Amino acid sequence: MPKVTIDGIQYEFNPGETIIEVASRNGVEIPHYCWHPRLSVSGNCRMCLVEVEKMPKLVIACATQAMDGMVVHTKSEKAVKGREHVMEFLLINHPLDCPICDEAGECALQDYAYRYGTGYSRFIEEKNHKPKRVKLGPYVMFDAERCISCSRCIRFSKEIAKADQLTFVQRGDRVTIETFPGKEFDNPYSLNVVDICPVGALTNIDFRFKARVWEMSATKSICPGCARGCNIDIWVRNNEILRLTPRFNEKVNDYWMCDHGRINCFKFVNADDRIDGPFVKKESQLVLVNWDEAVSRAVSELKRFKGNEFAVIASPFATLEDNYALLKFSKQILKTNNIFFIPHIKPGDQDDILIREDKTPNSTGLRLLGIDVSKNDLSLETLDEKINSKSIKCLIVVEDDPIAVKPELKNAIQNLDLLIVFATNKNKTTQYADILFPAATYAEKNGVFVNFQGFVQRIRPAVATIDVDRSLDGLAQSRWDKFGTEFDKWARGRKVNARSDWKIISQIANALGGKFDYDTSEDVFIEITQNVKELANLDYETIGELGYQIKSSKLIEEKILV
Template structure:
């Protein structure tokens, strides 16, 4: 491979790479605003100016192709002086909004101003004023004064989202960004521009002014919005999820995620509809009770039914571990569990969005759960046989069809696991509070067969952020129980696999698990598709499996 020398370090590069790409692959950071690895080169900002020996003037690293024997200096006196001058120019009209800006703490302009700025301004005139709080679309607000005209948002809209909705207008220091006449910035991926904006010009309407980044913990996880399984970070303060952001994974979602996944897949975690504690139906009403009473009661009731009298329904929203232990419980009754598909025909694109609106339907099928394509198929199972009892995990079939709700209401025994109140939970005889995807360890399998891990980001009564090794913010590390930011509510909920493990043990199947990892290890040992895989293999980026579905 050809070689290039950057700051005295000789590195190899791929033919056709630019200087900034070669440097990045070698772990050398060249400051930049407008360049992004997944967008076309624009060369707007000039912050990446570097000195190349035998070239008459400085060049921009983002647009200059690397060549064999090239010698590059990113920190020479000439390069640093030019970089400082560019930073001074960018900051001339930039407002001092840092104390109120959502980007503070993760702002490239802050970082580079500290590292490459002069520390004072020679500009004594009045700064140019532009529009602030401009609503570009339903989710994105724009601050014209903060914008440094890097054009990342414009290129993203055109090249990645395939919706050419943004453009520059005016010239010189009056240039600003707007939508085309009659257009709203409303494509399904609009909020990604907030992530790639290097300053605080574009902000998330949903997250705006809620928290500083250093006040939040961030935890690697997986989006549950569809079968893509986009890699995400969950950002938490005071035990409440405040935002989700995409996490880079070139095999799944690259740098992006859709707006629906970002906005609508976490608010149920801290919702008023959460089921907090275990409930048993007494005299026609659900009454809160203790865990052991519910366990022993549910186990005793289950033992009354024969294999053809009880129906087990797993969930494509539940983890591999949850569905596996449900299958183990069902096998004690010589039964096989089912799961309901959640497909929105046509709600799919060529970017990320899938019409399968669940994170783990592939995993459920690989474990041997039988797929039901709609409410009518489940209704047939409930009404055409001898079914008197049902065990439903993390799904809401009663909310899908009125006739199905009536059939469930007629059962002599209905045991339900649910994270939030729904139409099925309201019919339950035993209602167990299930931990959400943000409150437990586990694994999902996306539609391409990639096994990916979720981790707890929110504490429950059982989980402690410090003792259980969860990610912690500065506030988490130094706060006490007397501080208001440590008063967030902890729900009394457990992962479904743990509830099922206890019940399985009580109905004479001598199996008990203490950790999700123990369940996954058994899956790895007994299910062919997962042979040789463990949590360490899965890691942060997931692992691809070879599989065939019946």
């Protein structure tokens, strides 16, 4: 294999690789703005200047292919000086409005100016003035003054999002970025340009001025928006989710995530319609009660029915652990096989990039456990007639909303003798519940989702519920979380009184004589791995941050995996 020497160390490379690719693969830092591993090489920022022996001038590492025997210096005096000059040019017309800019704190220009700049400006003339606060599309705000014209956003929309919506206009110091006249920058991946923009020129309107990045904690999690299960970071301040950003996972979502996931998949966690504490129906009113009362009520009510009088709706929104506990509960305690889940397919809403038709994060996981959309000719379609014929008297719904999916079900549900609902937010079904348990959202619990490719991926709690202490239970902590006391407003964010479904189910099951001996969700998961052979020998640590892929030709044949 050919070898290239970078800063005195030899690295092997595949022919065709550029210097910056070899360097970044081997952990050698070469500063860059316009180069991105997934985008074409543009070579216009000139920040990646390196010195190559026997070449007369400095070359840009992003556009120079490595060659056998090449000797590259990234830290030689000439290279450092060259980068200093580039930095000075870039800063000439960049406004010093970091205090206002949302990018501050995660800004490549700030970092590189600090690391590779001279630390002062020789420019005394008036800076360039360009349009500010331009709304490019529904989610993206553009500030032309801050733009360093790296063209990453233009190349992203063309090459990755396959929607050629942005372009440079004008020349020289008047150059700016625009959409075509009358068009909006509205492709379903538009917000990724905010992540790849090395400066604060493109900002997220949804997150605009909400918080400084250093005030938040980041938790590695999975987006629950569709069967793709994009890896994300959940950014939390004062126990409130403020934004989601994609987390790099080459095989699942690469560097990207869709706007739907980013904008719509966290607001329900903060919402006011969260179910806060268990409710029990008394005189046709849902009344807030404590956990013990709700559980003992559920226990005494469940004893009135037996066997196939029960129907259980599992949830593709809940974790594998939650559904496993539910499955075990219905088989061992309720002694019924009447368990199925409601599919949430949006036909046609799918592309080759990330978005999937299946709008639930864990339907593959449910199928792995053996739960399907219909069981013993019981499914969402046949549910109402079975209720009306009184062959089903008790329905348990976990984290789903059957009435929203099938509005005709409304009358049938009122004919039930008992309806137990586990829900995160108020929905169309919750109002008919006899017993309503508050379920923790994906951002409040540990667990596992299985995506359509068979990736088993971990979610971690980012928001504390009422029984959780951020520091004792190992949640990510910002500086405010670490040092705040109960007297500080900024550390007293709302904590919802909710629990993971498996916890609630275990409590009820144990009261009914079952042996649900779990302390943590990992205990449940270990039991799953003993029963599901595709998951054998897994635990939370081996799943890790990037997930574990199930490989099984049998599952592909059964169309459980793609």
